[in-house]
Amino acid sequence: MDLFDRVEKGDLDYIKTVKPDVLLKARGKDGVSVLSVATTNDQLDCCKEILEKCPSLLYHQSDQKNTVLHVATYSKSGIYRLIDFFVSFALDKATTSEGENMVRFKRWIKLQNHNEDTALTQAAYYRHLHIVKRLVDVDRQHKLGLSEIHGYQGKTALQLAVEYQDQEMIKLLTDDGEGDPYSNYIPLSISMDLFDHVKYGDMEYIKTVELDVLLNSRDEERNSVLLIATKYDQLDCCEEILKRCPSLLYHQTNCKDTVLHYATYYKSGIPRLIDFFVTVGLDAAANEGENMLRFKKWMRMQNNYSDTALTQAAYYQNLHIVKMLVEVDSQYKLGLSEIVGYKSKTALLLALEYQDREMIKLLTDKGDPSSKIVPLSIVKDLFARVKYGDLDYIKTVELDVLLNSRDEGRLSVLSVATQHDQLDCCKEILKRCPLLLYHQTKQKNTVLHDASYYKKNGISRLIDLFVTAGLDAATSEGDVEGENMIRFKRWIKSQNHNGDTALTQAAYYRNLHIVKTMVEVDRQHKLGLSEIHGDQGKTALQLAVEYQDQEMIKLLTDDGEGDAYSNYIPLSISMDLFDHVKYGDLEYIKTVELDVLLNSRDEERNSVLLIATTYDQLDCCEEILKRCPSLLYHQTNSKETVLHYATYYKSGIPRLIDFFVNVGLDAATNEGNVDNKEGENMIRFKKWIKLQNHNADTALTQASYYRNHDIVKIFVEVDRQYKLGLSEIVGYSQKTALQLALEYQDHEMIKLLTDSRDPDFDYGANNGGNMQISIAIEQAQESLPTGNSSGTGVVSENKIFSSAEVSKHNNSKDCWLVINDKVYDVTGFLGDHPGGGEILLKATGKDATRDFNEVHSHSSNAMTMMDKFYVGVYDSITSLLIKLASDKPQPYSYEQLVDFTKNFSVPLGSGGFGDVYKGKFPNGVLIAVKVLKDNGKEKIMEEQFAAEVETMGRTYHRNLIRLYGYCYGVHTKFKALIYDYMESGSFDTVLFEKKLDLPWEKLHNIAKEVAQGISYLHESCYPQIIHQDIKPANVLLDSNLSPKVIDFGLAKVNMGESQFEQTKVKGTRNYMAPEVNQPNQVRLSCKCDVYSFGMMLFDILGSKRNHVDKRFWFPGQVWDKFNTNQLDKFILDCGIKEEDKDSAKRLSVVALLCVEHNPVARPMMSTVVKMLEGKIKQLDTPTTPFYPNYYSSSESSSVSDSREF
Missing domain, CATH: 1.25.40.20 (Ankyrin repeat-containing domain)
Known part of the structure; x- marks a missing residue:
């Protein structure tokens, strides 16, 4: 290799x-x-x-x-x-x-x-x-x-x-x-050289090219030189080429595309080229002879998708091009408008499907409405001025231009001003063109949707402006409902392509200020707005209930008497207060009215106390709680309390945690400490300290996740003193604080969470990595083989997991907690361990194997199964479970491996670091044995070997390959690693060679599980493990087609070298992040793995290897289709079924986000997991994937090759 x-x-x-x-x-x-x-x-x-x-x-x-x-x-x-x-x-x-x-x-x-x-x-x-x-x-x-x-x-x-x-x-x-x-066939090298000059508009060169070369040059897709000039919008080149080779106007590619198709392919299209080509064609066809017949045939040509240039322009809603083609069609009676294109739809049918009134009018009218269309170049210039708030320029624009300017997305000038929060421009535009208030874009968005969509807080001042403007126009007619009032009511209830009204969209983004405005208008004018269902069939109230957002629920259910709004503070006042708090302006805070201090909120529902917490302003926190003690219990949109905020970062803010807990306890214990009688404040305190945020984390599980020992200690002490049950609550990923500590192998935190202050309790100090275990574990340790010892039998599972003779224990609750918290993880490991299913837990001579397996299969039944276990001393059981959860790889001798593999007789494959053989333990468990190659560099070999054993020995995850053991010959230099055997082989074989016909759902699940495994390496291992070579070949599938990532054990050594010697970075070219190939020394990060995973997602989407030629590079095609709004069509062309299209589309966007050129812009793998699981509903928009100057041609033929290779 x-x-x-x-x-x-x-x-x-x-x-x-x-x-x-x-x-x-x-x-x-x-x-x-x-x-x-x-x-x-x-x-x-x-x-x-x-x-x-x-x-x-x-x-x-x-x-x-x-x-x-x-x-x-x-x-x-x-x-x-x-x-x-x-x-x-x-x-x-x-x-x-x-x-x-x-x-x-x-x-x-x-x-x-x-x-x-x-x-x-x-x-x-x-x-x-x-x-x-x-x-x-x-x-x-x-x-x-x-x-x-x-x-x-x-x-x-x-x-x-x-x-x-x-x-x-x-x-x-x-x-x-x-x-x-x-005789007229031009070598590819000459054609490609010519095309490169054309791309950059090299007119002088084109003039020197021989006529024969200009006429007959073709690339692999049968593109002519004119098509290349079209694709790159080189008008001067097109003019020169057609002057010398007019017949190229009628040429078709492999995909039957003409220059007309190329010029209408993108969202905007290239109207000036369409105009030029049609004019040239008409000039040649001036006489009603052969040329006119050829022109008519050419105008009606259909590509591989059955699209004419008109149906393709209609599909992309390019009004300027539709206008040109309709005019020619009407004038020369071509019948162009009657031809059906993709999915058997005419241009008019597409317009009706989009409910695009302007295009419908163009296709049914005789051309009169076309006069109102403003050239795209003028539109772009106007919109650019509006974005920057150039009010003086807007005042000079002609009324007709202001009213009719539209871009490719059918945005009006008011929509653009709204999206860029240009209030003064909006006022000027509405003063001159009030009808634009009611305009809808291609996505059916009104300015109300625009103002409630962008930014989490929306743009409440614009919502207020638009609603006021609409009401002014509606009520100017008098009390009787006239046309404007009817129009206003229809407008404010308009639903976009997601089915959202402005109210449901504002509720979705939890923009209380906007919800408040809409609700007031709804009640005042009896619009019925609150009853309309939006995206996913939910009303605003249903969304508020789903979020458990008490303030929004109150807004939407209050009777309108003002009670719900009486304590509502304007956003501008809240933000001003928060700015003072950020800088610890205590004197200012003391002057703020109590009502403002208590009720100020920002868009995320942060209170003033949360802001003070975020910026570690202890004095401010003290002043705020002195005046507003109820803020201690406030939760944000994300259900965060001040405890969550103070534990969020790695360091946390222990002094604030200590302060908040003491304040809560003071309030809770002031009611008296009468035994068995808890007051209201104590009940509130216990409920508060156990609150879970949107990730299901309590402050304790969050502190454990970030390994804040000081904060964990505070919570554990309070938990034990007041018997809160805080330690038993599972947080993110369904893990308790103790399970997180075990996963990290953080012995200090494990001790904090298991030490009960009992002087007789011994956690089992970590002496050189060996925990002291009582009962019969010593028996197992005595039987372990070492090094190359010969003649020793395979380690007995019954000895490694020796029977535990235990007695009845009075504290069954503690025993249940141990079982409930750890059985799932421990038995999950045991199930993968050779002989794990044969474990015997003997209780007074009773064989409990069946009981244990039953608990293994259904960990939720642990409590009901407790009567079947006779559990012994709590610390011994805990130590045993800890031992099993972090079980280290076992040493084996060379002779044993010869026996296991039948003298290495069944090769499975080879890799960069060695050959792999199939084997079997004496108990029948199949294994894979990797024999490391001797590359002559003994020190590096030893480092690699030690790295793999050390790294893999401290990891456990269902989607990571499990290392059972190793063989290390000091004198023979023989080194081998023993892994679990994966029956279904490598993912790349399954994916690219079609050895298994996997449905999309299974492929998607494989992607999700691989992401979970990588996320574990990045975010649950300490120190962090960076794989550096994520690709399908490094993913194996078991008999259930569940994936396991391999080769991550060598990441640690390679990661160390990468910080100093870039040339030794491991990885595979087509999957390596751009920064890895930079000439300067770059400190690698986990974002390199995110990039590689994104490239692997493209493999899954296309079920084919990425082509090295950028022109046919599949990820580039996905990016092009995403940019040109053709992703849905492209996905179906890849062979993915209609019912899987949405899932595949989401995976495509996730892939593009993962391969952002800037590592900072790439998501963390835990976020990727949530995206693939659908837990993150609104995905960000990819900006610059791959390289900043990346360009990949967008071919019409994007169908994946279905044949094997």
Whole structure:
């Protein structure tokens, strides 16, 4: 694998040093040779060097029967120069004599892979004309009969060409070989060089290009030079090209796209090019002859999606282009408007589906409304001025322009001013164009939706302005309900594409100020607004109840007498107060009215006490609680209390926790401390200290998560003193504070949470990592094999997990807590351990195996099962469970591994660090044994070995591979690691080779579980573990297709090196984050893994490997489709079913967020898990994935190849 890594990167100097027999015999996954790897990565120089030393590799076939010819013709682009080199090389060998070499050559070039494809049928399938041409030349010259062989689905190359109606390929395959079809064929290298000049608008160069080259240049997708100029909006180049080659106007690509399709493809389209092409076509067609017939046929051409340029423009709602095409259609009676496009819809049907009144009018009117459309360039300029609040400019804009300006999303100038919170601009626009108040965008949003959507607080001042403006217009007609009042009522109840009114949207974002405004208007004018259901069929009140938002519930249920609003403080006053609190302005706080201090809230429902807590202003907290003690118990939108705020960060603020707890206790104990009689304040205190936030965390579980020992200590002392049961509450991820401590192996925190101040209690001090365990564990320790000791039998499970002779214990509650808190995690581990199902818990001689297994299967039944356990001394049981939960990998001897693997007779595969063999423990449990390679660098080997054992020995998660044991030969240098065996193999094999036909739901679950495993490495391990090589090949699947991440044990060593020597960073090129490849030293972070995981999500979405050619790079295609609002269509084209589309779309957006170029912009893996689980409803919008200057062409043909390779 080290050799293959070098070849992938084109390390020619290294290849020259490799011995020929190593080059000849090296095989990778699926039996690929080093030449195949060089071919896949388009390393021509490496291919030459390899064939010079090992010419026989040319004829090698992989396990999938692929030759290098197949490899070089796979995917959309193919690698023509390699095909040419391989064929020429083989011919040179074969033509030296008409003997064995020629026979071998003829047999080789006609070889069929596992899909029954020859290189020619595969090239025809992918429509690689350059490769087809080369192979047809050879076929005819040497009479090979290659063209007659049937490939995939029993079709010859010619049958494929006919199926595609590909006239150029048909001509290539049917011509008699006299050279006529090739005389105008331009080599790909020349075409690509020309296209590069065109992209950048190099007019001078284009003028020097020969006419034949300009006319006949094509890339792999059959794009002409005119199509490239169109795609890059190079109008001058288009003019020059058509002046010299007018016939290119009518050319179609592989996907049957014309220049009209290319110019209408994006949301905005390129109206000036549409206008230019139509004008050129009409000029040529001026006489009612052949040219007019050709023009009419061209205008009505349909691409692979059956779209004409008009239906495609309608699909993207490009009004400017629709207007142009409708005018031509009406004038020349083309019948263009009647043609059905994608999904059998005409342009008018699409307009009706969108309820796009302007487009409906365009398509049904005779052209009159078109005069009102403002050119896009003017619209863009106007909107840019509005964004920055250029009021003087707006005053100079003509009324018609102000009223009718629309961008691609159908935003009006008022919508843009609203989104950018330009109050003065909104006032000016409404003064001149009051009708814009009622305008709806393409997404059916009104300005009310715009003002309640952006920012969590919305823009309440704009809501107030718009509602007031609407009411003024509605009530100016008098008391009788006139047209304006009817319009106002319909407008304020308008629902957008999500089904939300402005009120339900404001309730969703918990914008109390906006909810208050809407509710007041609703009640005053009896609109029935509060009764309308929004997104997910919920009213505003139902959302408030779901959030348990008492203030919003009160707003929505109060009878309107003013009680609910009497204590409501304007946001501006609240924010001013909060600014003073942030800087600890105690004198100012003392002057604030009690009502303001008590009721001030920001958008997140933070109180003034929470702000003081966030900024660690103890004096302010004391003053606030002295005047407003009830604020101690306040919760935010996210259900956070001051206790949560003071434990949020890693350090926490212990002095504030101590202060708040004491204040709460003072209030609770002032009522007296009468036994068995708790007062109201004590009940409130106990309820408050146990409150859980939106993550289900109490302050204690949150403090444990951040490992704030001082804060944990405070809570534990209070918990024990007042018998609160706080330690028993599970928080985020259904873990108690003690379970988190065990997961971190934080012995100090474990001791805090288990030490009951009993002098007889001994937690079991950590002496050199070995906990003192009583009962019969010593018996097991005595039997452990060490090093390379020979003749020792496999460790007995019955000895490792020796029977625990325990007696009845009076404190059954403590025993139940131990079982309830730990059985799930412990038995989860035991279930994966060899022989774990045979554990015996003997109680007074009773075999309790069945009982134990029952608890294992249903941990929630632990309490009801307690009567079946005779539990002994609490500290011993705790120590035993701790021991089991953190069980270390066991040492095994070389002789044992020989026995387990039958002398290493069943290889499973090989990796960069060693070979893997299948084995079996004596009890029948299957294992995988990885024997580490001796690379001659003993110190590095020892570091790698120690790193894997140490790192994997301290981790346990259901989605991480489990390390059972190891073998370390001091003298023999033999090193091996023993893992759990994964029956279903590696994820990349399942994903890319289609060995299992997995439904989308299973693929999505695999993605989610892998994310959970990585999240555990990043956020639950201390110190943090960064994998550095996340990819499908490093994910194995068990018999239930549950994934387990592998190779994370080596991350620690590599992470250390990466901080100093960037060249030694591990990883796989197509999955590595951009910062890893930066020339300067970069300190790696867990965000590198997030990037790699995002790339893996693209693999899952497309079920294919990422192509190295950026033009056909799948992640780039996803980004392009997302940007052009075509993601839904693209996902279906990938073979994903309609019912799975929403899930796949969410996964696509998550992938784009993960691969943001800026590491800071990437989410944490725990957030990724929540996104994939759907717990985060509103996903952020990706901004700059991959690289800032990334560009990938958006081809119409984005259907994933369904064939295996």
